[in-house]
Amino acid sequence: MEQILKATQLSKYFYQKKALDKVDINIEKGKIYGILGPNGGGKSTFLKIAAGLLKPSQGEITIDNEKPGVYTKSIVSYLPEINYLYKWMKIKDAVNFFKDLYADFDAEKARESLKFMELEEEEKVTTLSKGMMGRLKLTLALSREAKLYLLDEPLNGIDPISREKIITSILDSYSEKASILICSHLIYYIEKLLDYVFFLSEGRIILSGNAEDLRNKRGMSIDKLFQEVF
Amino acid sequence: MITLLKYEIYRRWIWLVLRYAALIIIGAILLNRISTPALQYKFLGESTGKFIFASLVIFVIIIIEGINMLKEDLFEDCGYLTFTIPKKGRTILASKLVLLFMQLVLWTSITVGFGSIFYSKLPYREMVQIKSQVDFSFLPTVLFILTAFFNLVLMIHFSLTLTKTLLVNKKYSSLLSLGIFFFLAYLIEKVYYGPFLNQIRYISLHYGIEAKINFLSGGYTAVFLNIILAAIFFTATSYLLENKINI
Numbered sequence: 001m002e003q004i005l006k007a008t009q010l011s012k013y014f015y016q017k018k019a020l021d022k023v024d025i026n027i028e029k030g031k032i033y034g035i036l037g038p039n040g041g042g043k044s045t046f047l048k049i050a051a052g053l054l055k056p057s058q059g060e061i062t063i064d065n066e067k068p069g070v071y072t073k074s075i076v077s078y079l080p081e082i083n084y085l086y087k088w089m090k091i092k093d094a095v096n097f098f099k100d101l102y103a104d105f106d107a108e109k110a111r112e113s114l115k116f117m118e119l120e121e122e123e124k125v126t127t128l129s130k131g132m133m134g135r136l137k138l139t140l141a142l143s144r145e146a147k148l149y150l151l152d153e154p155l156n157g158i159d160p161i162s163r164e165k166i167i168t169s170i171l172d173s174y175s176e177k178a179s180i181l182i183c184s185h186l187i188y189y190i191e192k193l194l195d196y197v198f199f200l201s202e203g204r205i206i207l208s209g210n211a212e213d214l215r216n217k218r219g220m221s222i223d224k225l226f227q228e229v230f
Numbered sequence: 231m232i233t234l235l236k237y238e239i240y241r242r243w244i245w246l247v248l249r250y251a252a253l254i255i256i257g258a259i260l261l262n263r264i265s266t267p268a269l270q271y272k273f274l275g276e277s278t279g280k281f282i283f284a285s286l287v288i289f290v291i292i293i294i295e296g297i298n299m300l301k302e303d304l305f306e307d308c309g310y311l312t313f314t315i316p317k318k319g320r321t322i323l324a325s326k327l328v329l330l331f332m333q334l335v336l337w338t339s340i341t342v343g344f345g346s347i348f349y350s351k352l353p354y355r356e357m358v359q360i361k362s363q364v365d366f367s368f369l370p371t372v373l374f375i376l377t378a379f380f381n382l383v384l385m386i387h388f389s390l391t392l393t394k395t396l397l398v399n400k401k402y403s404s405l406l407s408l409g410i411f412f413f414l415a416y417l418i419e420k421v422y423y424g425p426f427l428n429q430i431r432y433i434s435l436h437y438g439i440e441a442k443i444n445f446l447s448g449g450y451t452a453v454f455l456n457i458i459l460a461a462i463f464f465t466a467t468s469y470l471l472e473n474k475i476n477i
Binding site for chain 1 (some may be wrong): 233308315398473477
């Protein structure tokens with residue numbers, strides 16, 4: 001199977017603290033992966049390195065055989081946990097911004113998704129609730145025809161109705177050409193999406209495997225397994 | 231770069247319009263005060279002074295904004311958006327500098343425009359007197375000021391970017407940026423401009439010219455040195471933005 005992301009012995013230090021410690025992760029095309037773990041376990045750090053926002057301290061990471069840079073940013077769609085949109089933007093400005101700056105952005109798909117997510121184009125991003133902001137960020141990220149989607153805590157702080165919409169959107173966006181990497185500690189909601197999981201704690205992978213195999217082998221759901229491991 | 235420039239303008243267009251509209255309105259009001267011959271000489275000095283002050287305030291705002299354009303992206307959450315766009319570091323930096331240059335051109339045009347009108351209101355005798363006191367070459371001086379301005383902004387941009395490369399948390403970033411900036415300013419003064427000014431002094435003494443030597447005495451050579459320095463800072467900052475910063 002062709003790999004889209006390969007991390008080898010990847011480490012990231014913040015002064016004395018090891019955020020990632022010799023992590024090996026391979027992501028194949030056409031699958032949905034989950035990096036699961038408690039807060040502060042290194043999940044977001046890994047995604048930020050893959051998105052090109054942080055530089056690794058040691059080890060190597062390649063996406064489509066290239067180190068993170070201008071090319072990888074053109075094929076990776078990153079959804080951060082924070083509200084990263086410019087404060088001056090209305091929703092329609094955000095859509096136009098993505099259309100202008102990402103060649104793979106599908107504005108029509110974004111507009112359809114906005115309707116599904118019940119978001120008005122004229123609304124200012126600063127007036128959106130946390131749930132609405134989460135839905136908007138996901139709309140923008142998933143409206144790109146990217147090769148790799150990096151979703152950092154897409155369900156964090158989101159109300160149950162929005163959660164369902166977000167999960168439906170992720171499933172709708174799935175294609176065999178693209179891979180999705182989701183970081184979350186809300187396993188219960190995303191478990192059904194995942195083909196493969198990595199359990200990350202204190203910067204290290206403590207367990208990994210095919211989600212179905214793990215469920216069969218351990219005789220419990222990934223959510224229960226998560227609770228047992230952490 | 232044009233797309234990024236478009237958004238740089240778009241995100242702050244209201245402030246841009248307000249800023250220059252305010253300067254034009256202030257200039258027009260002050261000119262109106264001296265429009266009648268009876269009041270022309272009474273308020274000319276005061277009106278000119280007030281206009282220069284207003285113009286300087288706008289200039290300071292332009293510099294602060296020029297610095298903040300990159301600082302916001304480096305230290306605030308919107309950096310997650312700016313630095314995941316598939317654009318080179320030099321493109322991101324250039325879009326900000328082009329907007330700064332456009333602002334500078336606009337500010338200069340308005341200031342010189344109104345300045346000329348105020349100047350034309352002076353009595354002929356004073357006009358001649360002022361002209362005789364201006365002893366610098368116009369073009370190299372303008373080019374020197376322009377390049378020195380960009381050097382200053384680029385040096386601050388470099389200091390901020392280097393800070394973001396070395397430090398991840400924001401706590402001490404302002405302090406470190408200031409430290410880097412003053413260290414660079416000292417270093418450049420000592421090893422870059424210092425020997426050049428000494429050379430001018432030496433040549434002046436050699437030809438028996440006793441004049442106060444400053445950067446403007448360097449003419450086009452000083453402009454050239456500024457351009458080299460700006461190119462170094464631009465390249466270094468672009469490299470750090472693309473390859474080294476931690477957002």
